[in-house]
Amino acid sequence: MADFKIKDLAILTGIKAHTIRMWEKRYGLLEPERTSTKIRSYCDQDLVRLLNVAILYENGVKISHIAQLSEAEIIEKVKKIYDVDGSSSAVVSLLVQSMINVDCQSFERILNKAITKEGFETVYRNYMITFLERIGVLWMVGTISPLQEHFVSNIIRQKLIVEIDRLPMVKKRRVDAVLFTPEGEFHEISLLFYQYILKKRGFRTLYLGVSLPITNLKNHLSIIHPKNIVVSLVSGMSKDQYRSFIDQLLVEVNLPSFLGGSIVDKFGLPEHDIIFPVKDWIGE
Structure with missing residues (x-):
């Protein structure tokens, strides 16, 4: 069983923390445990209840009415919204x-x-x-x-x-893009989505997967001869490591490079004529 703080509930439900506090005080919607320092602590059941409340609230049910419903009635209404109304x-x-x-x-x-x-x-x-x-x-x-x-x-x-x-195989002589994550980066979902979009749009791709050393890529460029590089960076990098990776990419690969992921969002892209945000190619 997890131990959630109110900020965790806000992230997972999309309901602001001050709104959760107000609903607790006014309607008794949740009854969290409290630590010795009065910090709210929520369990899995609290989170699930609030997720269901959020669904009803976002679909026009007033919070004053939701607060009067039993757990079974809330679940039944959520099921109807999803299954019957197609929300x-x-x-x-x-x-x-x-x-x-x-x-x-x-x-x-x-x-x-x-x-x-x-x-x-x-x-x-x-x-x-x-x-x-x-x-x-x-x-x-x-x-x-x-x-x-x-x-x-x-x-x-x-x-x-x-x-x-x-998707159908793309028949082109030259590779439009090589896709990979840097050495030590094992999060693959975003990279797979980039692969899906590019292949769907008719680009020929070479998917190299996760944790690829740049030096290894450099040694095969003359064989692959790609037009572009696509990289996903999600976690595990400090700002200095990120900048070092980009510098190495520019020196050893020196091809138009499209970068995406939470690390890019966090630290931004350097101004350079061959470094681009991946959204410029695959869209938002």
């Missing part, structure tokens, strides 16, 4: 619930239904990015367990690989 606003919250409960069948059912309804690219851009951002923050600080993070990451990774495999 898309519930997708991220329900995915988070499935992750907390380590419920593989529920997670896949929600994801598959959204993909069937809206298409894979739309689902990834509209839901998966938000979901991964929410759990990524908490995984980094240890609130979400590695088991929960690995459970959902591997399902998403499998979905991406299946969607990539469904």
Whole structure:
């Protein structure tokens, strides 16, 4: 059982911390434990309840009415919103619930239904990015367990690989882009999505996966002869390490390079005529 702080609930539900406090005080919506220093502490059940409340609230149900409902009535209304009304606003919250409960069948059912309804690219851009951002923050600080993070990451990774495999082979003589993560970077989901988008748009790609030493790439450039480089940087780098990686990329590879990921968002890109944000190629 996890021990969530109020800021964790705010990240996972999208409800601001001061709103959660107000709902507790005015409606008794949650009854958290408190530490000896009066800091609120929430359990898995508190998080799941608030996720369901958020779904109802975002779909126009007044909080004063929600507070009067039993747990079973809340769940029934959430089920109706998702199953009958076809609400898309519930997708991220329900995915988070499935992750907390380590419920593989529920997670896949929600994801598959959204993909069937809206298409894979739309689902990834509209839901998966938000979901991964929410759990990524908490995984980094240890609130979400590695088991929960690995459970959902591997399902998403499998979905991406299946969607990539469904795309027709691109028949071009020259490789448009080589895709990889730097040495020591093992987060692959964003890179797989870049691969999916580029292949879907008719570019020929060479997917080299995670933790590739730049020197190794340099030694094979004359054989591969790619036009561009695409790199995903998600975690495990200080600002100095990030800058050092870019410097090495410029010296040893010296090709137009498209960079994306939370490290790029955090530290920004240097001004250089062959370094670009990956969104310039694949879109937002």
